[in-house]
Amino acid sequence: MAKIVDPDGLAQTTDVVINTTTKKIKIVTTGNVSNASPASTSGVTLQAIYSFLKEEWKTDSALNKFKFPIKMFTKTDGIMINGWDWASDDSGLTRSVIRDGGWEETTGDKYASIVSLGNFDATGDQAYYQNIIGYDQSTSNFGHTGNLNEAIMIYNATGPVDYTGYLKLFLRIASGSGTGKLYSEYNLLTEQTISALEPVLYKLPLSNSTDLKITTADSAFSSGVYTGMKINYLKGSGFTTWANSTLYAAGAVVQEATGSPKRWFFTAAGGTSSGTDVQDDTGVTDWAAYDGEVQIGTSYYAFNRIVTGNNGTDQEIYNWAQYKLRQTSDINANNSPTTNQRLGLTVKGKVAELLLEYVGDTLKTKPGLYISGFNTNSTNSIKFRDITVDGGGVNANTYLPVTSTERAYPFVAAGNINFSSNLVSEPDGDTIYTMYFNNAGGNQFDSANAIIVNDNSGDPITGQITAAQIAFDFDYDNNVQGGRTGGTDAAVWVVAQGLNGATWVAASYTITRATGQSITVNADDERNYSNPT
Numbered sequence: 001m002a003k004i005v006d007p008d009g010l011a012q013t014t015d016v017v018i019n020t021t022t023k024k025i026k027i028v029t030t031g032n033v034s035n036a037s038p039a040s041t042s043g044v045t046l047q048a049i050y051s052f053l054k055e056e057w058k059t060d061s062a063l064n065k066f067k068f069p070i071k072m073f074t075k076t077d078g079i080m081i082n083g084w085d086w087a088s089d090d091s092g093l094t095r096s097v098i099r100d101g102g103w104e105e106t107t108g109d110k111y112a113s114i115v116s117l118g119n120f121d122a123t124g125d126q127a128y129y130q131n132i133i134g135y136d137q138s139t140s141n142f143g144h145t146g147n148l149n150e151a152i153m154i155y156n157a158t159g160p161v162d163y164t165g166y167l168k169l170f171l172r173i174a175s176g177s178g179t180g181k182l183y184s185e186y187n188l189l190t191e192q193t194i195s196a197l198e199p200v201l202y203k204l205p206l207s208n209s210t211d212l213k214i215t216t217a218d219s220a221f222s223s224g225v226y227t228g229m230k231i232n233y234l235k236g237s238g239f240t241t242w243a244n245s246t247l248y249a250a251g252a253v254v255q256e257a258t259g260s261p262k263r264w265f266f267t268a269a270g271g272t273s274s275g276t277d278v279q280d281d282t283g284v285t286d287w288a289a290y291d292g293e294v295q296i297g298t299s300y301y302a303f304n305r306i307v308t309g310n311n312g313t314d315q316e317i318y319n320w321a322q323y324k325l326r327q328t329s330d331i332n333a334n335n336s337p338t339t340n341q342r343l344g345l346t347v348k349g350k351v352a353e354l355l356l357e358y359v360g361d362t363l364k365t366k367p368g369l370y371i372s373g374f375n376t377n378s379t380n381s382i383k384f385r386d387i388t389v390d391g392g393g394v395n396a397n398t399y400l401p402v403t404s405t406e407r408a409y410p411f412v413a414a415g416n417i418n419f420s421s422n423l424v425s426e427p428d429g430d431t432i433y434t435m436y437f438n439n440a441g442g443n444q445f446d447s448a449n450a451i452i453v454n455d456n457s458g459d460p461i462t463g464q465i466t467a468a469q470i471a472f473d474f475d476y477d478n479n480v481q482g483g484r485t486g487g488t489d490a491a492v493w494v495v496a497q498g499l500n501g502a503t504w505v506a507a508s509y510t511i512t513r514a515t516g517q518s519i520t521v522n523a524d525d526e527r528n529y530s531n532p533t
Contacts, residue, residue: 001034003099003149004044007052012060015044016052017087020066025053026087027094035097038123038146040115046101047075070103076113076201079104099149102199108157110164110199116148118207120171121181123147127171127206128350131163133397136330136346139170148206154197164197165189170350171208172326180214180322183354213358216319228310229320230333231355233343234292236266236304237394239387239401242281246273253290253302254278255389264293264302268340291341294370294384296407297478301386304343304399306336307355307365309374314363314381317371321355343399353398367404368394376456376473379412380515410477410486412456415517416469417494423523424468426498431465433521435472438491438508443482445493451482453492465496476513489513496521499529 010016014031027044029035034042050072057063069084078101080086085106086094095111102113116127123146128139131154143150154163167188174180186204188194220226236253242265243257250270255262256278265278265287274283281287292303309317324331327349334342354366363378365371367385374382384407387394391403423431435453436445443449452460456473463470478486490511497504502523509519 001032001036001042003041004032005048007048007055010044010048010052012056016049016056018053018056018063019087020063023066023069023082023084024087024089025069025084025094026090027097028090029093029097033097035093035144037144038120038149039099039142039144040147040149042144043097043099043149045099046078046103046113047072049098050078074200076101077103077199079199080106095151096143098151100201102151102201104199108155108160109153110155111151112154112167112197112199113151113201114142114148114169115201115203116169116206117203118205120146120206121173121208121210125171125173125181125208127169129167129169130351131167133166133168135348135351137348137351139350154199167197168351169204169206171206172322172350173208174214174218174322174326176218178215178217180211181208182211183322183325184208185354211322213315213318214322215315216323218323221320221323225310225312225316226320228308229312229317230308230335231321231324231331232291232306232308232334232336233332233345233347233399234290234304234306234336235341235343236290236292236302236387239302239393240390242273242278244273244275247271248273248284253292254287255300255302261295261299263300264290266290266338266341288338288341291336291338292370292387294372296384297410301370301384301407302389303368303370303384303386304394304401305355305369307369307371308333309371311373311375313375314378317374318356318358318363324349325352325355326350353400364406366400368399368401376412377414377515379409379456383408410475411513412473412515413476413511413513413517414456414471414473414515415511415519416471417519417521418469419465419467419496420502420522421468422502422525423465423496423498423521426465426501428464428466430499431497431502433463433465433470433494433496435461436493436495437482437484438493449482453490454479454481465498472519474511476511487513494519494521496523498523498526499531500526502526 009032015033017026036042067082070078071081072078104110126145128141130139169186171184184206235251238252242254248270253266255264258277267284269286271284273281275281278287330346331349332347364383368387385404387401388403388405394401436450443451455461456475493506495506503526505523507521
């Protein structure tokens with residue numbers, strides 16, 4: 001049945017039971033009113049109920065003897081008056097079928113109507129909400145699945161319990177079989193700049209669709225690479241440049257003022273600084289290296305959420321993170337290196353802040369989060385958002401940075417060197433390959449000044465030929481060996497040889513700003529080498 005918006009769709013007893021003795025109004029589903037999911041297409045609007053009651057009070061002399069039960073302020077909010085209320089002897093069914101309206105009851109209880117804009121991917125998708133702030137707090141499911149249109153209690157007069165100060169909605173769905181959906185959430189008071197909820201109608205965006213990056217079934221997260229993944233939440237406030245004669249709170253984090261590059265430090269005790277920088281501060285005496293400090297390129301940046309990737313690829317780490325955000329248990333490993341820098345907070349996955357997102361094929365961390373130990377093949381596919389120095393620190397409730405800046409590692413060019421079969425078939429100890437710059441500031445190949453190319457870790461690209469295909473990587477942006485200009489294509493030679501099986505060979509190639517590059521090295525069969533001793 002469709003949502004009823006016309007009072008002519010209602011009838012006394014069949015749909016609306018009015019008890020003048022108890023002054024209770026009950027909406028029943030034995031007639032035209034449906035309470036099926038999704039709530040956006042069932043139930044009856046508050047305006048239709050109000051209009052129906054007006055008509056009944058006009059035509060029914062038995063009702064006309066009593067004061068009217070509802071005062072409407074607009075078509076979407078009202079208040080029960082004159083001792084009337086909704087029936088409570090139907091397990092809340094009456095309230096659960098009311099659509100497009102919030103209200104206050106005679107008891108003082110208040111209900112706000114929540115309507116979602118956009119579409120849920122399926123009518124069975126279950127949204128939930130949290131009405132007490134805190135990562136350790138519980139959640140409640142909405143009474144229906146699919147697109148939202150229902151009222152929830154925001155003030156319970158018994159107690160009383162006030163829920164008007166916080167409401168965050170979540171939609172995090174996965175099939176569990178290797179497919180999933182994009183997550184959606186909405187902090188109502190923050191997003192709509194509301195100081196307190198009222199018993200009215202709120203419309204807000206909440207929708208989802210297929211997440212093409214989810215490829216892992218839930219059952220897989222208990223084995224393999226995923227068992228070594230974890231997340232740690234760190235303490236830290238301020239995140240400012242160190243300054244003299246400054247009162248630092250316990251747990252403050254600073255970046256040194258004069259270092260090159262500048263490093264980050266944490267104080268467990270706090271105090272008033274005295275000196276010229278962190279190193280000679282006699283006022284704060286316990287500055288220690290900050291566990292959330294990360295070097296990206298030539299600079300150091302601060303983060304307060306650290307995901308350990310355990311050599312997982314960007315997509316494996318993303319799949320694991322999305323899985324963790326659907327858990328009711330604590331996802332904070334709380335075992336980062338320095339004990340007094342651990343946040344120590346219970347963080348239930350279902351209400352934790354989002355961790356990662358894909359923009360196209362680039363994985364981006366949410367503000368303040370860094371991924372350590374990811375597979376190096378994903379270096380060019382990940383961007384990080386730091387806690388920007390002097391940017392306002394972090395929010396006291398969410399621990400998210402006030403200001404965040406996107407950071408990326410210098411580009412790593414990568415590929416494979418492919419060797420002919422005669423080089424591969426020789427004993428490893430009889431083979432060698434080396435990559436030289438073709439011309440690095442005059443230090444060209446085929447001269448005494450030739451320079452071996454370093455890989456992304458700074459190690460020379462040379463070794464025995466142990467396989468038909470050997471991977472290489474190269475710091476395209478920052479490698480300046482022999483006067484090379486970083487960020488430009490690099491002309492190289494790869495030389496290789498065996499002894500009995502393959503001749504000496506040289507192959508030229510130009511390394512570009514790309515991955516998946518292929519250098520082919522084909523040697524002739526060796527027919528003249530001899531060493532009889």
